[in-house]
Amino acid sequence: MPVILSGDRVRQVVATLEDTYPDAAPELDFSNPFELVIAVMLSAQCTDVRVNLVTHELFARYPDAQSLASANIEDVESIIRTCGLYRNKSRNAIAASQMIVDRFCGEVPASREELQQLPGIGRKSANVILSCAMSQDAIAVDTHVYRVSRRIGLSDASTVLGVEKDLMDATPRKKWSQLHHLLIFHGRRCCKAHKPQCQTCTVAHLCGYNASRNKSSSAR
DNA sequence: ATCCCGAGGG
DNA sequence: CCCTCTGGAT
Known part of the structure; x- marks a missing residue:
């Protein structure tokens, strides 16, 4: 059962991740x-x-x-x-x-x-x-952005295009680039594909995926 | 063994 | 949707 966050909670997630990864920036740093x-x-x-x-x-x-x-x-x-x-x-x-x-x-x-x-x-x-x-506003949905967005309930879309649209709708245009980098950082450092570090995740309290993991692990 | 900030083709 | 292309790091 997907959890779709309201605008306020999206802002809360972004603010928390922003605090967690103050150095979130592209590692491919080419302005040319x-x-x-x-x-x-x-x-x-x-x-x-x-x-x-x-x-x-x-x-x-x-x-x-x-x-x-x-x-x-x-x-x-x-x-x-x-x-x-x-x-x-x-x-x-x-x-x-x-x-x-x-x-x-x-x-x-x-x-x-x-x-x-x-x-x-x-x-x-x-x-x-x-x-x-190019100083244009766009959200690049890679495997990290896709996975993390779905887990923490920023989107329940099952296509890259759908996730991209949901993220754009949920976030002010000027924050798209920042959101992109925050989600990638979080996906690499914490919300990994196979062994997500929910114990140390700063947005776990907002995350339905974490809740469902807790339920299934305590049930066995 | 398994994963990397994918793209193209079937 | 699936598969393949590739070497390096862990």
């Missing part, structure tokens, strides 16, 4: 749109620490879309090899750069629809780019 496009693309199934390492080397050699567009794919592969899925990522990074150059006149497009035309950029990555490098 092109760099963020590539960094986000590389981040699938890979830690951000590693993305920061390989992008440092990658951008030293290919600083912009023009140079990466004409890069040798084997060179790109050798640079990003250690972050997994490297064949797809290399092909996509080059193809996306080429598309930026000859379809978008060398500028990273600033709409979600256009960003999603870039190979390797889906809805989640497009929203990250918009909110972190």
